[in-house]
Amino acid sequence: MDTLGALTTREGIIGAALALLGDATPLTDAERTLIESVDVLTPPAKHLADLRERIRAGQDPLGEAFCTVYSPATRRPNGATYTPPVVVSAMLAWAQDCPPVVRVVDPGAGSGRFSVAAARLFPHAELVAIEKDPLAALLTRANLATWEAERARVVVGDYRECVPGPVTGRTLFIGNPPYVRHHNIPAPWKRWLTMTARGLGHSASQLAGLHVHFFLATAAFGARGDIGAFITSSEWLDVNYGALVRDLALNGLGARAVLVVTPEAQLFEDAQTTAAITCFELGARPSSVRLKRIKQVSDLCRLEGGQAVRRERLAEARRWTPLLRTARPVPEGHIELGELVRVHRGAVTGANKVWVVDPANTDLPSSVLERTVTRARELIAAGTVLKDGSTLRAVVDLPPDLDALCEDDRRKVERFLKAARRLGVHEGYIARHRPSWWSVGLRAPAPLLATYMARRVPAIVRNLALARHINIAHGLYPRTVISEDTLGRLAEAIRDSITVGHGRTYAGGLTKFEPRELERLLIPNVLEPVL
Numbered sequence: 428m429d430t431l432g433a434l435t436t437r438e439g440i441i442g443a444a445l446a447l448l449g450d451a452t453p454l455t456d457a458e459r460t461l462i463e464s465v466d467v468l469t470p471p472a473k474h475l476a477d478l479r480e481r482i483r484a485g486q487d488p489l490g491e492a493f494c495t496v497y498s499p500a501t502r503r504p505n506g507a508t509y510t511p512p513v514v515v516s517a518m519l520a521w522a523q524d525c526p527p528v529v530r531v532v533d534p535g536a537g538s539g540r541f542s543v544a545a546a547r548l549f550p551h552a553e554l555v556a557i558e559k560d561p562l563a564a565l566l567t568r569a570n571l572a573t574w575e576a577e578r579a580r581v582v583v584g585d586y587r588e589c590v591p592g593p594v595t596g597r598t599l600f601i602g603n604p605p606y607v608r609h610h611n612i613p614a615p616w617k618r619w620l621t622m623t624a625r626g627l628g629h630s631a632s633q634l635a636g637l638h639v640h641f642f643l644a645t646a647a648f649g650a651r652g653d654i655g656a657f658i659t660s661s662e663w664l665d666v667n668y669g670a671l672v673r674d675l676a677l678n679g680l681g682a683r684a685v686l687v688v689t690p691e692a693q694l695f696e697d698a699q700t701t702a703a704i705t706c707f708e709l710g711a712r713p714s715s716v717r718l719k720r721i722k723q724v725s726d727l728c729r730l731e732g733g734q735a736v737r738r739e740r741l742a743e744a745r746r747w748t749p750l751l752r753t754a755r756p757v758p759e760g761h762i763e764l765g766e767l768v769r770v771h772r773g774a775v776t777g778a779n780k781v782w783v784v785d786p787a788n789t790d791l792p793s794s795v796l797e798r799t800v801t802r803a804r805e806l807i808a809a810g811t812v813l814k815d816g817s818t819l820r821a822v823v824d825l826p827p828d829l830d831a832l833c834e835d836d837r838r839k840v841e842r843f844l845k846a847a848r849r850l851g852v853h854e855g856y857i858a859r860h861r862p863s864w865w866s867v868g869l870r871a872p873a874p875l876l877a878t879y880m881a882r883r884v885p886a887i888v889r890n891l892a893l894a895r896h897i898n899i900a901h902g903l904y905p906r907t908v909i910s911e912d913t914l915g916r917l918a919e920a921i922r923d924s925i926t927v928g929h930g931r932t933y934a935g936g937l938t939k940f941e942p943r944e945l946e947r948l949l950i951p952n953v954l955e956p957v958l
Contacts, residue, residue, distance in 0.1 A: 506605025777857025873902025
């Protein structure tokens, strides 16, 4: 068995890391607790020598083994997506072109890929690797020890609490902050986000992911003149809860460049995602920021190039991704999908557990029950045509004026609404912002339906069942009357033209297609005569 083949268990990985460290390296309580919880497997001497040789050659066998033992699904809740060496090299090459630094801080260090590379490229800088997971921190220690980087310090803890204090000289903050969605962020840390942002004169949404917290911590605790480069999910460029990063980029963080790496570049083996590399200098107020779209790995280089976008334009824009677009040639015989259809996301019920029902298990009148696509998998399973809506669930779609119901139907609806009130549905955000809290207001059936978010391109489905849709899908509504035959050709043209790259891919592989993004899709003009 070769060396990597021996690192197939947590016990084996821990044993290899400890053997590389030796007995002299002090460990934290968290690391010692981890070690005491397993039966450590010490590798044979020949495997240990091979590990040292690979690490000194710039490889990361311990990190690779970690990613093999722990699947992407297991690592995803902790945001542990390890950075490919080509990205590490490009980001550090950019830093080398900046003024000299006396310290390198690697937040969310993982197995220490940035720290180890920095040890080679910045031979006189202090190294600080911060990692919350004690196992990953142990791997970082082992990698740095193999490089004999005595000037390195590994901190086991939360970056927001462990940002190092000021030094005499410039600090480089560089790394891959973990992607953790707000659902998995404890309430005290959401309050920290709000209060820390407020202290810097910004507002923050508690829907922000963990990478936003890392940007904020760096801006709050770094010193003027410090530089940095973070690779994160690109969602902060466009979503409402990314506004804090956009504000920081222009006021405090000092963004110099934002390079958006599209999924076509295939940087991450375990995640099809649109990433953004943000280069910054704390306290700077550049007159413009370089924006660049990267579609292939070879374009990374030293993070050079891109178009300069003035800060005034960035400050006015609610979304930054459109600023990356340049005028694109339209092939002969093609048009944008939006010239033929309007794309509308489905209605938001505000409480699916109440408004989405099984028609067979409710006494509500059929007149207020609309068969509706309520799960993306219903469209995916339908293939190209949704012919029968009888298996779909129904949405309770009540009229704004309940007096429009007959007496018997009104009694049934009132019982339903009384139960809904007991659940507090009428106090929900969506309900409070409807003219009548009980009226969902479904859109008319759309001739074509498309999934909104999935780990694949959208399913484009002819809606022969005339089903309604809620906000897990988009409805495509022709701007003019289109024949059934032309609708079929339109659906086929969309399926043939669309790729994952036309949407926004998030960490974890989910790709989202907003209505305007679908409308910008170039397709053959199906209204032209077929020869």
